[in-house]
Amino acid sequence: MEAKVKQIGKPLTPSLHTALRRWRPYLWGLLFLLPEIIIFSVFQWKPIVMSIYYSMTNVDVIHGNSFVGFENYRRVFEDDAILIAVKNTLYYVFLGLVIGFWVPSVAALALSELRWFRGTARLIVYLPNIVPAVVLYGMWKWLYDPIGPVNQFLGWLSIEPVRWLTDKMWAMASIVFMSTWQHFGATTLIYLAAILGVPKDLYEAAEIDGARVWHRIIYITLPSIKMIFLLMFVMQFISTSQSYEAHLAMTDGGPNNATLTYMLHVVKNGFYKFDFGKASAMGVLMFVVLTSLSVALYRLQRKEDHA
Amino acid sequence: MALAACLSLILVLTGCSTEETPGANQSPEPGTASDKPVETDKTQQKITLTIPYPKPDKEAERKAADDKMKRFKEKYPNVEFKTSDWLYSEGGAATLAVKMAANEAPSYYNTYATEAKVLTEKGYAADITEFMNKYEYADQFNRSLFDIFKIDDKVYAVPTDGYVMSIGVNAKLFKEKNVPLPPLDWTWNELLEAAKKVNDPAKGIAGFAVAAKTNAAGWNFTNFLYQSGEFVEAVQDGKATATFNSEAAATAMKFYRNLRWDANVLPGDWNLANPDLSALYKQGRLGIILHAGSLNTAINDGGMSPDDVRIYPLPSIEKGKPNYAITGGNYFVINPKISKEEQEMAFNYIVFDFFQDSGIAAEEKTVQERQANNQMHIPSSIMYYEQNSEYGQKVQAMYDKYPGVVYKYDPAFLSSFSTNAMPEPPFYAQDFYAEMTNIIQEVFTDKNADYRKLLADAQQKFQADFLDKIE
Numbered sequence: 123m124e125a126k127v128k129q130i131g132k133p134l135t136p137s138l139h140t141a142l143r144r145w146r147p148y149l150w151g152l153l154f155l156l157p158e159i160i161i162f163s164v165f166q167w168k169p170i171v172m173s174i175y176y177s178m179t180n181v182d183v184i185h186g187n188s189f190v191g192f193e194n195y196r197r198v199f200e201d202d203a204i205l206i207a208v209k210n211t212l213y214y215v216f217l218g219l220v221i222g223f224w225v226p227s228v229a230a231l232a233l234s235e236l237r238w239f240r241g242t243a244r245l246i247v248y249l250p251n252i253v254p255a256v257v258l259y260g261m262w263k264w265l266y267d268p269i270g271p272v273n274q275f276l277g278w279l280s281i282e283p284v285r286w287l288t289d290k291m292w293a294m295a296s297i298v299f300m301s302t303w304q305h306f307g308a309t310t311l312i313y314l315a316a317i318l319g320v321p322k323d324l325y326e327a328a329e330i331d332g333a334r335v336w337h338r339i340i341y342i343t344l345p346s347i348k349m350i351f352l353l354m355f356v357m358q359f360i361s362t363s364q365s366y367e368a369h370l371a372m373t374d375g376g377p378n379n380a381t382l383t384y385m386l387h388v389v390k391n392g393f394y395k396f397d398f399g400k401a402s403a404m405g406v407l408m409f410v411v412l413t414s415l416s417v418a419l420y421r422l423q424r425k426e427d428h429a
Numbered sequence: 430m431a432l433a434a435c436l437s438l439i440l441v442l443t444g445c446s447t448e449e450t451p452g453a454n455q456s457p458e459p460g461t462a463s464d465k466p467v468e469t470d471k472t473q474q475k476i477t478l479t480i481p482y483p484k485p486d487k488e489a490e491r492k493a494a495d496d497k498m499k500r501f502k503e504k505y506p507n508v509e510f511k512t513s514d515w516l517y518s519e520g521g522a523a524t525l526a527v528k529m530a531a532n533e534a535p536s537y538y539n540t541y542a543t544e545a546k547v548l549t550e551k552g553y554a555a556d557i558t559e560f561m562n563k564y565e566y567a568d569q570f571n572r573s574l575f576d577i578f579k580i581d582d583k584v585y586a587v588p589t590d591g592y593v594m595s596i597g598v599n600a601k602l603f604k605e606k607n608v609p610l611p612p613l614d615w616t617w618n619e620l621l622e623a624a625k626k627v628n629d630p631a632k633g634i635a636g637f638a639v640a641a642k643t644n645a646a647g648w649n650f651t652n653f654l655y656q657s658g659e660f661v662e663a664v665q666d667g668k669a670t671a672t673f674n675s676e677a678a679a680t681a682m683k684f685y686r687n688l689r690w691d692a693n694v695l696p697g698d699w700n701l702a703n704p705d706l707s708a709l710y711k712q713g714r715l716g717i718i719l720h721a722g723s724l725n726t727a728i729n730d731g732g733m734s735p736d737d738v739r740i741y742p743l744p745s746i747e748k749g750k751p752n753y754a755i756t757g758g759n760y761f762v763i764n765p766k767i768s769k770e771e772q773e774m775a776f777n778y779i780v781f782d783f784f785q786d787s788g789i790a791a792e793e794k795t796v797q798e799r800q801a802n803n804q805m806h807i808p809s810s811i812m813y814y815e816q817n818s819e820y821g822q823k824v825q826a827m828y829d830k831y832p833g834v835v836y837k838y839d840p841a842f843l844s845s846f847s848t849n850a851m852p853e854p855p856f857y858a859q860d861f862y863a864e865m866t867n868i869i870q871e872v873f874t875d876k877n878a879d880y881r882k883l884l885a886d887a888q889q890k891f892q893a894d895f896l897d898k899i900e
Contacts (some may be wrong), residue, residue, distance in 0.1 A: 182551075182552070183526050183529045183530035184529060184551065184552035184553065184765060184766065185552055202890070263698075266698070267633070267697070267698060268630070268633065268696070268697025268698055269630075269631070269632070269633040269697070283697070285697060285698065286698075287698055287700055288697075288698055288699055288700045288873065288874065289874065290874050290875075373642075373700055374642050374643055374700075374702070376641075376642055376700050376866075376870045377700055377870040377871070377873065377874045378867050378868075378870035378871040378874055379867060379870075380874075393523040393524070393526075394523065395547075396525075396526045396547070396551055398526070
């Protein structure tokens, strides 16, 4: 006991002292990081690990869980709707890129070239982003109504009304139009921040050399923000591939699964059929795919940085 | 992955475990003093019940719940109440498992006949046979409702009220268009013709609508399938076989096809669930609606006059053929994760007013609340008691005191609507509905959809994925 007291009372050894001194500059930083580490551990990382565990489990909240190995994965691959959901998700991602990807960049370029009312224009562009989802879906259902404003407008142009949400050809595109309108404001601001970060002297020099607006955009702006394009491309790919809320609210995956996305299928399995094991397995598979994409992006970015 | 992580997060945070709730299903150790039957005064038990409490906008229902809790406490003074705003019927179904895992589900919750299979299979409903056997009025329940939640001779729910699928007709619209109302013993063709006459797509008015979204689409369709002469599944030598790839199903599907493509009487945006149909109906944009709750939708939600809306039984395929209609209802299910004592007290609370004068008094208060709010009280067409029982007559006598406030069903409708009430398919009804929903959506989307092939494929899949797995 006495020896123990002596040991505790011993002054710090020089090596520990040195280590503490070395860490001191980082102490405050680490302390500030601590809440985030805790929050991420509890709300992000642990759920990810638990998802993997649940994907190999028959989740039964009443009688208790049981380990089932890869049974949930086998059921996922035997599910006919999976292939449809994957195809639909890729189609949605593709449409999102074709219809929606260029919209915020064009809006940002236009905003950056504005001489007046830039602040007001930024606010207007961002407004759709703050419309509550319930209002948004209600509004777009009204717009897409068979006798709604969009079809009335088409009628004035002597174009046959379109069954936006019940025609298999249009249903997914209709959701993309809506989502683009909803989200383009936030992305526009990111592009705008990147554009405004391009050194002004480049533009001044170009103007002195007689460059017009198009020249400035093509030869200065676009090359300067190409990494943002790449980042936004991947971010949009990841977010659209996980999309399901709009599909659930607008069409519930119909007509005949034409808008059933992978994540909507996960939700239906988890929360409608209470099949949490299979839903977790589907989530893990998605995790693998998206992680691979993220790693690919990281490598691409690093290669670009070294170039 | 975000969603999967979220899903796990919910399960993790709610402590998804197999741990028993303290007191749950505990049996005393043999040889201890507690294995001797001890007569305890159940009215003096200290128990906390968590009851589902109506949302703030349901003033009349809240007052009724407050009143019931007060009266219950007079008999059971040591029972404490907590209220829960989680309601299965109002978006809560999707989070039931989470609530159960977190031990946050109320002591009992309301549900529907359609959920009987999934809730009992997943173990989300307590076996209440023991309480029901002790209940003195157990034999007076309306059997058609009671038996829906009776599985393998075990009782899992207390019925409150029910319905037989019916059709709402916007009589005002018919009058405006000078279209005579169809007869009550109508046929598919008469329905179609009536729908065509009030149909006005240019003004956004549809002649007729059925649910075409979610499993409700398959559920609606099953009525027509029954009328056409097919019952989805058959059991022979202990084996369940799907039977819906039949001429009858093809006939019903052809009728659906006609609604969409030949008669074109469905709403332009036909991919609608029941709440969407209700919204159209109360806006006056639907002539005829397949909806068991059409009266409440039109009168109390839509402010329509009771004279402007009619309720019809489902049609038959031909005159004289049975107009089968699916029956369903509302039930109270007890949380299986609470202790036996709590379960019994929850059961006592649920049936506290059943078959009692206090139940009639509580119902009368609800009627008076409706009257004060200039609304109509629309009693369910089927109650937990038999309408012609002594208790049923007493309730009716109370209703008769409020002419113009309590909706009076047309006797001709009442005499015809429930004659051919049918239960839902016995095995995997929701999965069958999901299969049918896909076919219906395909038929509504593609004029040339080969519904016979779709039915054949669906039957094969349904048999292999579900029925063949029944042990």
